[in-house]
Amino acid sequence: MRAALLRGLWSLLTVACAPAPGPDGDPLPVADAIVVLGNRPPVDARGHIRPELRRRVETGVRLFREGRAPLLILSGGPAPSGHVEAEVMRRFAIALGVPPQRIRVEPWSRSTAENAAFTVELLCGDDPLCAPSLILVSSPFHLPRAERLFACAGARVHRGATPIPRDRKYQRRAALYETLAEIHAGSRDPCRRIRALRGRGSGLPRK
Numbered sequence: 485m486r487a488a489l490l491r492g493l494w495s496l497l498t499v500a501c502a503p504a505p506g507p508d509g510d511p512l513p514v515a516d517a518i519v520v521l522g523n524r525p526p527v528d529a530r531g532h533i534r535p536e537l538r539r540r541v542e543t544g545v546r547l548f549r550e551g552r553a554p555l556l557i558l559s560g561g562p563a564p565s566g567h568v569e570a571e572v573m574r575r576f577a578i579a580l581g582v583p584p585q586r587i588r589v590e591p592w593s594r595s596t597a598e599n600a601a602f603t604v605e606l607l608c609g610d611d612p613l614c615a616p617s618l619i620l621v622s623s624p625f626h627l628p629r630a631e632r633l634f635a636c637a638g639a640r641v642h643r644g645a646t647p648i649p650r651d652r653k654y655q656r657r658a659a660l661y662e663t664l665a666e667i668h669a670g671s672r673d674p675c676r677r678i679r680a681l682r683g684r685g686s687g688l689p690r691k
Contacts, residue, residue, distance in 0.1 A: 515617040520544035522560020522569030539646040559590040601681035604637040636675035
């Protein structure tokens with residue numbers, strides 16, 4: 485719990501004091517798949533994809549176009565509105581020019597832990613030795629926690645961070661959310677949680 489609290493508070497402090505974000509870092513390696521993580525709510529009142537999810541899909545599509553992976557996986561389940569995050573992302577990715585046959589959806593997950601467990605299961609099935617190389621796309625605030633969970637699921641993770649809006653209110657809100665998420669998960673063994681989830685996505689289509 486203490487470690488989780490410290491991680492979350494450090495994230496919040498870093499964002500509160502940091503200068504505006506700079507350019508992208510070093511180029512990413514070629515991976516087995518690019519995984520874009522969902523965000524709720526996926527659409528606004530008019531049915532348009534919301535800005536956070538738009539940034540994630542646009543980043544994933546950019547990496548796909550750069551040839552960073554041959555497959556784009558969109559991971560996110562049903563939202564309270566009834567929209568399925570993965571399906572909203574799929575429609576947007578196709579509108580951006582990604583061939584449908586290069587897209588796979590994981591439409592069941594309702595948390596980052598489920599994103600990790602179900603996505604790796606989608607790729608690996610029941611193979612305990614499978615360790616896919618993934619470029620994980622989400623906000624820079626979310627990626628450290630997501631990376632740990634995907635590592636628990638057996639993936640080799642490279643971070644594909646989205647651009648950070650210059651709106652300080654957004655930055656502080658996102659960092660605070662991750663702080664609370666770290667505290668909430670602090671008393672749990674994340675790898676045990678992932679192991680418990682594996683198999684619950686058995687209805688997912690395979691390759």
